[in-house]
Amino acid sequence: MKKVSFAEFGGPDVLQLVDAEEPHAGPGHIRIAVRAAGVNPVDWRIREGQVLGAHPIELPSGVGLDAAGVVDEVGEGVVGVEVGDRVFGEGSSTYAETAVLSAWTLMPAGLSFEEAAGYPSVMETALRVLREVGVRPGQTLLVSGASGGVGSAVLQIARDRGITVIGTAGAANQEYLRSLGAVATTYGEGWVERVRRLGDVDTALDLAGSGIIRELVELTGSPEKVVSIADPGAPEFGARFSGAAGSMAAALAETVDLISRGRLHIPVEKSYSLAEAAAAHVDSRAGHTRGRRVLII
Template identity: 65%
Template sequence: MKMIRYARFGPPEVLEMVEAPQPHAGPGQIRISVEAAGINPHDWRSRRGQFERVRPLDLPAGVGQDAAGVVDEIGPGVHSVSIGDEVFGRGTSTYAEYAVLSSWAPKPDTLTFAQAAGYPSVSETALRVLDEIDVPPGGTLLVSGAAGGVGSAVVQIAIDRSIDVIGIAGAQNQEYLHALGARATTYGTGWVDRARALGPVDAALDLSGSGVLPGLLELVGDRHRVITIADLESAMLGIRFSGVGGDMTIALNTTVDLIRRGVLSIPISQTYPLSDAARAHEDSEAGHTRGRRVIDIRRETAPT
């Protein structure tokens, strides 16, 4: 099978498409024929070697956690799916024609495979950080990086919970945030004053890691009411970094319910062929995403 891997840490160019043996489902796992794989910041941060101090990685290594596809192998102890079922979920080395998933849920019929591949990690993260920040109904949450994948989910789920949202995003995404139901302002000089003018806030989430933590702390006034998922230097300010901890299976089933109720819809900003994984990472690292970027495994293009 074709898959993307890297043999050393570094820039996007270290990614290569290779022929590799198909993986097999172990106990409590399933294998899918991958139709699409979601692109997450975790993917390129791992490729850079940013997690080596806490989770050393054996190289060469595959890339990707999120995927959607068709079940074609079922591991021991799994009874909830059948061969041929369409699912989406989280696994390992998902930038590939076949991947093993450890958490999954039925793909909603209203979603394409590409759309479904964009949900697992972002919806789990959004649900987790909203529970951790614990803003009550009627409260106001400030969200930096509000137009990205996690941000889009946070805004929609928060509003469904009757939480008022102020979103910070690029100028090109202001109308998008308004359409989701958030008040919005831009980054750049004076962003703290612009956010303050929109009203007092009870808590803040940093989803982009754009150096905004001091400003968020100034606006909230309590370091315990600020959480980041992106700024690895947060400990210097005494601000909590939320990286893991949610139950992925519960999050996926909650996501299915939110989608079916019409609460949650995450757009795809761009799709890439498997052979273009390096460019996908380059674009993801540049930021300014509206919604999700996805690798379409079945899309045929000329080799890079």
């Protein structure tokens, strides 16, 4: 089979499309014929060697955590899924024609493989940071960098829970944020005053890592009300940096519930082939994404 692999840490040029042996599903796992794989910032951070504490790997290593596809092998002890089922979830080395998943769920009717592959990690992250920041129905949440995959999920979950969201993004994504129920404003010079004019802020999420933790603390009035997924320096200001993943199974169950109720849709901004994985990483690292990026197999 074909898979994307890297033998040394570095830039996107270390990614290679190679021939590899097919993996097999061990106890408690399933194997899928991958139809699409999600591209996440953690993928290129792993490739660069940034997050070895949370994601220890041995080189050479495959790439990718999220995927959607068709079950073709079921491990010992697995129930509730059969060969031929359409599923999406989390595993390892998912930038490949075949991959093993450790957490999964059946795909809701009407959901494409391309869309499904974009949900697992962003939904787990979105649900986790909303829980960690402690925002409650009726309160106002500020989301910095709101138009990407995690931001798109946060905005829609918050809307479903009765939470008001002020979202910052580039000028081109203002209407997109409004379509997801947010009060939108641009980042850049003067953004703090623009947010203040929109109303009081109870809690804040930093999804972009643009060096604004101090300002978010000022806007909320307390570092305990600020959580970042993109700025490891957040604790220097008393804020929380969220890096440890929670329950993927629970996140997938809530994902299916929201999609089935018509309360969640994260668009796929761009699709790539396996051979274009390096380009996908370059685009992901550049940011300014509206929704998700995925590889199509």
